[in-house]
Amino acid sequence: MKAIEHIRLKVEGAIAIITIDHPPVNALSMQTMAELHEVLTEIEQKKEVKVVLLRGNEKLFVAGADLYELLKTETNEEAYKMSKLGHELMDRIENFPIPVIALVEGACLGGGLELAMACHIRIAKDNAIFGLPEITLGIIPGAGGTQRLPKLIESSKAIEMILTGRRISAGDAKNLGLVLDVYSEESFEQEAFSLANNIADKGKVAITSALKAIQAGLHHSEQEGFEVEANLFGLCCTTNDKQEGISAFLNKRKAKFEDR
Structure with missing residues (x-):
């Protein structure tokens, strides 16, 4: 190169x-x-x-x-x-x-x-x-x-x-x-x-997961897209960013995501 x-x-x-x-x-x-x-x-x-x-x-x-x-x-x-x-x-x-x-x-x-x-x-x-x-x-x-x-x-x-x-x-x-x-x-x-x-401003895990799920639906069958979405939803729900995002929403403050 x-x-x-x-x-x-x-x-x-x-x-x-x-x-x-x-x-x-x-x-x-x-x-x-x-x-x-x-x-x-x-x-x-x-x-x-x-x-x-x-x-x-x-x-x-x-x-x-x-x-x-x-x-x-x-x-x-x-x-x-x-x-x-x-x-x-x-x-x-x-x-x-x-x-x-x-x-x-x-x-x-x-x-x-x-x-x-x-x-x-x-x-x-x-x-x-x-x-x-x-x-x-x-x-x-x-x-x-x-x-x-x-x-x-x-x-x-x-x-x-x-x-x-x-x-x-x-x-x-x-x-x-x-x-x-x-x-x-x-x-x-x-x-x-x-x-x-x-x-x-959003959490990186959620950004990358959303993008991957969208691409799965665009390029594969609807059922495959749903399956990828469900798996990535599960992954996001295990993150600190999910805890922070929901806590911030409930307490009416801006979330501070740490990308984990």
Whole structure:
């Protein structure tokens, strides 16, 4: 592994901020994906972190895959390997043990949208643009776009976006349910950290358990989801945080969770 060049990590208390900074368009190259893996591993080792914010630089989120890498990819085997590397990263983010929130500014296209869709929550600045334009390049989305978009928004709209490569605004993305909310330039940063802090105020055992139960229900049968939920509910009920949370509620005070 080369030294990390395109990813910056900053930890502020219980919040980890991952910034993708790969000028000029934050292309999601194979190196960038490998660096994201490395940073995620580092975050997993930080017990104090409860929320991850994933963002691009100050101009855009991610404008797509590295087209120069794609241009050099000429065999079925090479392309298949590239696609599977993308799947591996997106699956890791989707199943990350703590919530990952995508902060989308500017272009969120192709691999950028696939990356954002793998995150648990997406919020957007009002200048954000979303799309899967791969079809205009003679290819299709290869890092999960054809699978996740029809699950996140109405399937016919997803099919239309994929088959035409049409881009949509932040407002349209909110109306379709692709993003949680849209904020202005002035309030975007504050709202992002407000959401992250609201989650980080809770106990880590409950946060990770809730996320795991949600993912079980989304990706397995309803009965399997119920079973995972019951087991994790049982785990949470053995924690000090459960005692503190209920005691604080009954005594009308703010809970002070210790993540145990």
